[in-house]
Amino acid sequence: xxxxxxxxxxxxxxxxxxxxxxxxxxxxxxxxxxxxxxxxxxxxxxxxxxxxxxxxxxxxxxxxxxxxxxxxxxxxxxxxxxxxxxxxxxxxxxxxxxxxxxxxxxxxxxxxxxxxxxxxxxxxxxxxxxxxxxxxxxxxxxxxxxxxxxxxxxxxxxxxxxxxxxxxxxxxxxxxxxxxxxxxxxxxxxxxxxxxxxxxxxxxxxxxxxxxxxxxxxxxxxxxxxxxxxxxxxxxxxxxxxxxxxxxxxxxxxxxxxxxxxxxxxxxxxxxxxxxxxxxxxxxxxxxxxxxxxxxxxxxxxxxxxxxxxxxxxxxxxx
Numbered sequence: 001x002x003x004x005x006x007x008x009x010x011x012x013x014x015x016x017x018x019x020x021x022x023x024x025x026x027x028x029x030x031x032x033x034x035x036x037x038x039x040x041x042x043x044x045x046x047x048x049x050x051x052x053x054x055x056x057x058x059x060x061x062x063x064x065x066x067x068x069x070x071x072x073x074x075x076x077x078x079x080x081x082x083x084x085x086x087x088x089x090x091x092x093x094x095x096x097x098x099x100x101x102x103x104x105x106x107x108x109x110x111x112x113x114x115x116x117x118x119x120x121x122x123x124x125x126x127x128x129x130x131x132x133x134x135x136x137x138x139x140x141x142x143x144x145x146x147x148x149x150x151x152x153x154x155x156x157x158x159x160x161x162x163x164x165x166x167x168x169x170x171x172x173x174x175x176x177x178x179x180x181x182x183x184x185x186x187x188x189x190x191x192x193x194x195x196x197x198x199x200x201x202x203x204x205x206x207x208x209x210x211x212x213x214x215x216x217x218x219x220x221x222x223x224x225x226x227x228x229x230x231x232x233x234x235x236x237x238x239x240x241x242x243x244x245x246x247x248x249x250x251x252x253x254x255x256x257x258x259x260x261x262x263x264x265x266x267x268x269x270x271x272x273x274x275x276x277x278x279x280x281x282x283x284x285x286x287x288x289x290x291x292x293x294x295x296x297x298x299x300x301x302x303x304x305x306x307x308x309x310x311x312x313x314x315x316x317x318x319x
Contacts, residue, residue, distance in 0.1 A: 083252035084214075087284040090316055091216040091246045091256070093125070093207050094137045094170045094180040098317040099289075100124045109306030111150025117305065118146040119161075135172050137180060140165040145195050150303065159191030166205050166222065179208045184222045186236070188229055199229035201236045209244075216246040237265040245279075252284035259295055267301065275299035276308065289314035 089095045103121040110117050122142045130136050143161030165187075168180030184205040190196020201224040209218025219241060226236035244258040257279030263272050280293030291312040297304060 080250045080252075083284055083286075084248050084250060086286065086316065086318065087248050087252050087254055087282075087289070088211055088216050088246075089318075090284055090289045090314060091244070091248075091254075092178065092209060092211070093139065093218075093220055093244075094127075094135075094168050094178065096127045096129075096135060096172075098126055099314050100317075101312055101314040103310060103312045106309040106311075107305035108308070110148075111154075111303045113148075113150055113152075115148040115150050117148065120144040129172065130169075131172075133172055135170050136182075137168040137170055138165065139168070143195075147194065155194075157192040157194045159195055161190050162196040163187040163189040168205070168207060177208060177210055178218070179206070181206045184224060186224055197226070197229070197236055198233035199226035199236050201226045201238070214248045216248070217244065219243040234266055239263040239265065253281070254284070255279065255281050256291060256293065258293070264301075271301040273299045274301065274304060278307075280310075282312075284316075286318070287316050289316060 089097050090099060101121070101123045103123060105119040105121070107117040107119065108114075120143070122144065124138075124140055126138050128136045128138070141164040145157070145159065145161050147157045149156045163186070164184065166184040167182040169182050170178070170180035182205060184203055186197065186199070186201040188196055188198050188200060190198075203222055203224035205220070205222035207218065207220040209216065221239075221241045223239050224236060239262065241261045242258055243261075244256070246254050246256045248254040259276040259278065260274075261276070262274045265272065274297060276295035276297050278293060278295035280291065282289060282291035284290075289312075291310075291314070293310045293312075294307065295310070296307045300306075
């Protein structure tokens with residue numbers, strides 16, 4: 001699907017776990033939505049000899065996240081049953097519910113210096129009623145990245161990453177299996193070459209889930225290929241799979257796990273996959289769903305993050 005040449009180098013989620021995954025010359029198109037690998041600019045060496053540095057300690061980030069979780073999730077004017085139902089709805093990626101998640105990802109242990117990259121994903125979800133039978137749900141991801149220098153000779157960067165809108169056509173009155181399908185796109189909106197792929201990409205996306213008692217479980221997946229953009233940047237072929245599993249208690253508390261698994265098919269062997277394991281907990285209380293998760297990368301590109309702390313505030317606007 002992509003006419004561009006494979007062998008050309010390109011600079012470049014991000015998405016550190018491997019925002020941009022793959023070889024040392026990979027780009028942000030090799031990214032997932034929650035982690036980032038640093039891609040050097042042309043002429044920069046990703047593996048110079050550097051002094052061993054102590055990794056940034058995440059205690060402060062964890063403390064701030066726990067405090068926000070306690071404060072924002074403490075109160076709710078709804079009954080326990082209403083809050084539990086709202087929690088289940090907020091865990092459905094294609095629910096008939098307007099929401100604006102702000103997902104903070106602290107990616108620890110990036111590059112030879114073991115730096116910490118910060119990635120904020122702003123992810124508005126807006127449903128539209130097409131007919132009495134069908135809804136169209138739009139999900140857009142706008143990454144904002146603070147990328148410290150991962151090695152001597154590589155500059156730090158701060159700015160916007162590539163914009164990723166997705167569109168799901170979904171039944172307005174689903175059965176036991178809730179599903180949606182449609183296209184997803186990546187637009188080269190990055191404000192720095194190390195923060196984006198420099199390519200226009202598109203591909204299919206789909207989500208399927210079920211709600212059974214206190215359980216909400218399913219998966220979201222997409223595959224994108226580049227079709228235009230900077231001819232000096234490497235072509236994009238990227239798979240993303242995000243399984244999710246939630247167990248809901250009364251009063252809006254829940255346990256959750258939603259790792260983001262990615263495969264950069266253009267990367268060298270051994271640098272294609274990022275596979276995180278982990279999970280966390282959350283609390284829903286109108287108008288905010290607060291959530292804290294931690295993930296360790298059991299499989300990752302060489303210079304990707306060792307682990308990620310994810311803290312999310314999801315603002316809910318029920319109809």
